[in-house]
Amino acid sequence: MSHNYHLGVLLGDAIGPEIVPVAVRAVDAAMEAAGAGKVEWEQLPLGFEAIEKFGEHTPMSTLKALEATDGWLLGPHDSASYPEPLRSTLNPSGTIRKHFGLFANIRPARSFPGQDCVKPGTDLVIVRENTEGFYADRNTFRGTGEMMPTPDMAIMHGIITREGSRRIAVEAFTLAEQRRKHVTIVHKANVLRMTTGLFRDVAREVAKDFPDVTVDDFHIDAMTTHLVRRAPDFDVIVTENMFGDILSDLSGELAGSLGIAPSLNSSADRAMAQASHGSAPDIAGRDIANPIAMIGSAAMLLRWLGSKHDDTAVARAGDLIDRAVEATVTSGTSTPDMGGASTCSGFGEALVDQIGSLV
Ligand code: ATP
Numbered sequence: 001m002s003h004n005y006h007l008g009v010l011l012g013d014a015i016g017p018e019i020v021p022v023a024v025r026a027v028d029a030a031m032e033a034a035g036a037g038k039v040e041w042e043q044l045p046l047g048f049e050a051i052e053k054f055g056e057h058t059p060m061s062t063l064k065a066l067e068a069t070d071g072w073l074l075g076p077h078d079s080a081s082y083p084e085p086l087r088s089t090l091n092p093s094g095t096i097r098k099h100f101g102l103f104a105n106i107r108p109a110r111s112f113p114g115q116d117c118v119k120p121g122t123d124l125v126i127v128r129e130n131t132e133g134f135y136a137d138r139n140t141f142r143g144t145g146e147m148m149p150t151p152d153m154a155i156m157h158g159i160i161t162r163e164g165s166r167r168i169a170v171e172a173f174t175l176a177e178q179r180r181k182h183v184t185i186v187h188k189a190n191v192l193r194m195t196t197g198l199f200r201d202v203a204r205e206v207a208k209d210f211p212d213v214t215v216d217d218f219h220i221d222a223m224t225t226h227l228v229r230r231a232p233d234f235d236v237i238v239t240e241n242m243f244g245d246i247l248s249d250l251s252g253e254l255a256g257s258l259g260i261a262p263s264l265n266s267s268a269d270r271a272m273a274q275a276s277h278g279s280a281p282d283i284a285g286r287d288i289a290n291p292i293a294m295i296g297s298a299a300m301l302l303r304w305l306g307s308k309h310d311d312t313a314v315a316r317a318g319d320l321i322d323r324a325v326e327a328t329v330t331s332g333t334s335t336p337d338m339g340g341a342s343t344c345s346g347f348g349e350a351l352v353d354q355i356g357s358l359v
Contacts, residue, residue: 012075128244
């Protein structure tokens with residue numbers, strides 16, 4: 001029997017209202033084509049829209065409504081443009097990740113066959129710890145880990161815990177078991193000995209429970225050179241919050257464009273689809289943004305729902321979206337960042353046709 005889902009939609013700012021509706025259409029088309037259940041969508045205010053209505057970028061009413069959903073799509077936000085004091089507060093995605101304890105940020109970077117890119121053949125996944133590390137705006141229970149004792153001095157602290165490191169390492173090794181069975185741990189334990197040293201040591205301990213998975217580790221600075229030289233050699237990369245954020249932009253671009261890099265934020269019982277890229281205000285309103293990252297994130301959410309609810313039809317819908325995206329690009333339809341001439345909405349239409357023809 002097919003399972004129906006209640007999913008939230010947060011359009012976000014700048015290119016968000018252009019790319020998120022394309023992902024929603026793709027999900028509806030794929031669910032129908034895969035013989036999966038129906039999705040009931042609930043659009044909720046966030047970002048500039050919420051600031052206008054409620055004076056807050058992430059209202060409590062939005063968080064409460066999300067609690068009642070099975071998962072949601074989050075568009076990118078342009079928090080750097082919010083009016084003060086909102087600009088200085090924890091941004092919308094940080095607020096949501098913290099509220100729901102979404103500790104795992106899974107960011108694949110995969111190049112499309114035949115597509116021109118810096119590192120063809122890249123197929124890796126960054127598994128980024130999402131709740132602690134060196135992002136001081138979200139690594140404390142109350143307040144932030146950043147302070148300014150005088151106008152000329154700013155201090156921040158980073159936090160790495162054994163449990164935070166263990167649970168993200170388990171995610172990474174579990175994922176590697178389903179892929180090419182290799183995990184690379186990224187840290188800076190030669191300098192940040194106690195913090196990222198703890199992260200590396202805990203990940204190495206977790207590795208012992210996964211004897212089929214090989215493991216190595218690199219310092220973050222060396223890792224950037226390894227990625228630029230030989231990104232296709234990597235499988236799963238596990239690292240702390242800030243290192244993961246930077247490495248995923250790098251690997252997304254090496255694999256093609258930041259516009260194709262999807263991501264899923266999850267805990268054991270919640271998941272949020274969110275493209276790896278930001279809100280790209282420089283190209284907003286022109287219908288030229290690449291929707292692939294947002295669409296791919298929605299596909300990841302469907303597969304996550306599939307494994308949570310033991311629902312093969314919804315997982316099939318997620319796979320169908322990925323296959324249709326690849327077929328659409330291979331057949332010559334892509335947005336300008338990938339060298340094509342398609343609009344964002346035009347790509348969405350071609351994708352829906354492709355989903356229909358793949359079934
Ligand atoms: P944030 O800090 O919110 O992650 P950012 O400062 O890293 O944002 P982005 O908004 O991700 O920056 O944009 C970086 C560059 O990538 C910009 O030139 C932008 O136009 C481009 N870009 C980002 N997303 C897309 C997309 N979906 N399609 C095309 N180009 C994109």
